[in-house]
Amino acid sequence: MSEPRLTNGRSWRFDAPVVACAYDINGIGAFALGDGTLRVFAADQPPKTINVHRGAILALSAHPEGGFLTGGDDGRLVHTSVGEPPREIYVHKSRWIENVAVSSESGLIACTSGKTAIIFQGDQATEFTHATTATGIAFDPNKGRRLAVSHYNGASLWWAKSATHEPRVLGWKGSHLSISWSPDGRFLISSMQENALHGWRVEDAADMRMSGYPAKVKSLAWDRRGRALFTSGSSRVVGWTFTGRNGPMGREPVEIGPDRDGIVQVVAAHPELDLIAAGTSDGAVWFEWIGEPGANFAMLNGAKITTLNFSPDGAHLAIGSEDGFAALVQAA
Amino acid sequence: MSQVPVTVLTGYLGAGKTTLLNRILTENHGKRYAVIVNEFGEIGIDNDLVVDTDEEVFEMNNGCICCTVRGDLIRILGGLMKRREKFDAILIETTGLADPSPVVQTFFVDEDVKEKTRLDSITTVVDAKHIAQRLRESNEAVEQIAFADQILLNKTDLVTAEELANVEKIIRSLNPLAPIHRTERCSIELDKVLGRKAFDLAHALELKPHLLDGDEHDHEHESGIVSVSLSSAMPLDGDKVTAWLRSLLTERGQNILRTKGILDVKNRDERLVFQAVHMVMEGDFQSAWKPDEKRYSRIVFIGRDLDEAELQRGFSACVA
DSSP states (O other): OOOOEEOSEEEEEOSSOEEEEEEOTTSOEEEEETTSEEEEEOTTSOOEEEEOOSSOEEEEEEOTTSSEEEEETTSEEEEEOTTSOOEEEEEOTTSOEEEEEEOTTTOOEEEEETTEEEEEETTEEEEEEOSSOOOEEEEOSSSSOEEEEEEEEEEEEEETTOSSSOOEEEEEEEEEEEEEEOTTSSEEEEEETTTEEEEEETTTTEEEEEOOOSSOOOOEEEOTTSSEEEEOSSSSEEEEEOOSTTTTTTOOOEEESOOOSSOEEEEEEOSSSSEEEEEETTSOEEEEETTEEEEEEEEESOSOEEEEEEOTTSSEEEEEETTSEEEEEEOO | OOOEEEEEEEEOTTSSHHHHHHHHHHSOOSOOEEEEESOGGGSOOOOTTEEEOOOOEEEOSSSOTTOEEEHHHHHHHHHHGGGGGGOSEEEEEOOTTOOSHHHHHHHHHOHHHHHHEEEEEEEEEEETTTHHHHHHHOHHHHHHHHHOSEEEEEOGGGSOHHHHHHHHHHHHHHOSSSOEEEOSTTOSOHHHHSOOOTTOGGGOOOOOOOOOOGGGTTOOOTTOEEEEEEEESSOBOHHHHHHHHHHHHHHHTTTEEEEEEEEOBTTOSEEEEEEEETTEEEEEEEEEOOTTSOOOEEEEEEEESOOHHHHHHHHHTTBO
16 A cells, blocks of 8 residues: 655554544544544644444444534434443434434434434424435524424435424436435435435425536535535536526536546635645645636545545644545645 | 446345354455444444445436435445545345345446445355245345355255255356355355456356256246357457347346346457346447457346247348
């Protein structure tokens, strides 16, 4: 295995794939790994290992109360705060927890287990069941009381309060693999099996198709003002405009970054600047300013990049890859 | 990192799949298997590497009407790859009632699955005592045999020699290519079952269908599934044969379950090896013919309502 070339940062090699990365509300970062551990890092210290899951961690998010929320293939949903033993919130043996979601507005947390999405409020768990597997979940960005769930042939919208009501179903034939709200809550975007995105205007369920990708779109990043959506799935980052009532309908997307052989796997948008970071299938990470062509490479020659996250203050970019290589580089 | 081999295990309820799975999971054979099952309760083994799933067959919006994939497998294989170092190979058990096509097509259609795994074989477990009746009752039981790369003919101790010979004849009429292993309680050396490389084009250097003798040739199974084997000693025109296969599989792919071929193409030293599952075809030039080897082309189709004369005409027109 050749060592990746890194400019300007610290790096580690873990002995399991890096699945995800997140920063908690106190600015502490964590990599989630395929061996069930979290590697928690702060300031200039080396990462600390916390054993959380028995198998692989499949999903990671910052917990609204601090620390991290993880789902694993051991069927457990766990809250890990630094300095405390991990606390199990839910377990269903023989069913993986493949997705987690949180809302800082409502303090609600949720996960998926097979066909069921579960919302947790205090000690109370409410289950929302679908005809097929719940493949992605997201709380609405306004009040955080409405949960969108992607599944086969569309998405369902549930109010967190009660599981007894019928969901509002947004239909579109095919296999939807994940779901994301626009930051203003006006649009829902799903990624599909057929290398395309599908969008709905929430107000009237108007459909939008965003297609033409050579690969599946696995990563979506909204710019800090919520005016554009940057996406993976092509050799360059593809950006769709979401200003105006019609969003991207009838408009050509913009392309950002160098045209290389590798396919962009992950995209991240800087929290304060008009700066995009992308990680590729051939282990490159680059930055580019929106509207100013010309990329700066932060990394080259690594393994497939699996996660990219800007720190909340925008000073650093955390990088994780499939072969266990992880790094923290200075942003821009 | 190398692709993980995947064995798909099919077979009607009660044929002995669970017995075989339990053997693979408990015997000391030096390999670690991740197992994807549908009837979790049946496997009485608490093992981190046993994953339960609900079969979810999804249609692809790609204009190919018969193209269905297993959405659950795409997700689970992706998840398993996050702890890739924990196992050497993967086994997928399908429910007794499953049509094998969506499972197999998943490995040809999904880019992520293709990148990380390779289909090793479709292995079908058959109950020698009850299969004849199953085949009359169930279309899926017929397809499971027609699709197979190898067949474990199990419970051979429960039938007479004559019954056994008859069952083999029925199996051969549905699938002339798959080797048949006779077993009792699925007792077989596991390295005969696993690591077959049945979908590896480089591995397919010859194609020897077990054809039934003369007068039995026309006895087609009541399911309508037959196999047609074509051969030619004259070299073929590479462009013509490719175009013919493409249009044939596009038009008739719904009825053609599997196709395998090794072709002698004019002006090429290497053999053209190809295979298809319904409409999804892949092919490549593989190792060169040896100087003393008899060069000839052979194609075997397994499918429903195949018109042998029409296939023969199409094939003959490809001679260079």
